[in-house]
Amino acid sequence: MKCAGINLQEKNMQDTRIRDTSFELGGKSFKSRLIVGTGKYKDFSQTRAAVEESGAEIVTVAVRRVNITDRGKENLLDYLDPKRYQILPNTAGCFTAEEAIRTCRLAREVGVGDLVKLEVIGDRQTLFPDATATIEAARVLVKEGFKVMPYITDDPVACLRLQEIGCVAVMPLAAPIGSGLGIRNPFNLAIIIEQAKVPVIVDAGVGTASDAAEAMELGCDGVLMNTAIAGAKDPIAMARAMKLAVEAGRLAYRAGRIERKLYATASSPLTGLIG
């Protein structure tokens, strides 16, 4: 009996180590550290299936004019229940602070909360953010009570400014949106993570599961992606792969990886060799 008790205690300790702390964002806590987009899917059914398979609790959506002519058109929220998912409206397609602020105000009026993904694009070809306009928009939105999650270049100073303004997270890009190039600058990300007092979420550029794992191993608090899942040959399978990668990367980060060494260290004993 005593033995069993000790085993149970050890098991509980191990569970605590393996079980992650929850991910706090804008005063809410989440279990999943994967945030997924809802664009580029074949239809809403596929969107829902991929989101479900990814285990994500936060989903990004875009704000657009309703289709006046096609009245029977289904609504995305009929497939993604706002009571079950934290809806995260984005300001994709905005090129000025004014447009982004207007979009956020409209998004909030739909009634899914005040968490917004702020993106102000500075260049059509690279879709890199306009850091100055992003900071300007963030300042106004934070004052208006929005919980702002800004998409930004992997620039430690820009991330610091956004944090100082009162953004609830900073979301540096790994590579251009939809490029699938993976983590282009792990060293900048490491600096951003070290300085951050708010969650750091890698947003954009992830191509496959190992990229997501790498971001988490670096110490990011979460990963946001859309194309990597929606654009995969089998989006549902990739959604699952990303869920596992984010979990694996996070656990590896918490477990603490070994130091990199130039030479070998034997894994088997050097004594007792048959000789």
Place this chain on the structure above:
Amino acid sequence: MADSSATTIMLNGDPYAIDGGVRLVALLERLGMRPGRLAVEINREIVPKAGYAETVIKPGDHVEIINFVGGG
């Protein structure tokens, strides 16, 4: 009684014919739209949901109705 002659507004960037004196709630009904899934701006001012019933759409108003679509 409100003016019932036809008038034109700009709805999501395009001219749109409505009856004069129509309230926003009636326009949304006519379009088959649920208030819980959208937001409305008239002449760049957001109309809170509580105001849909009272808001009268005037000739030449610029009405924007938005909803959420798939995006990253």
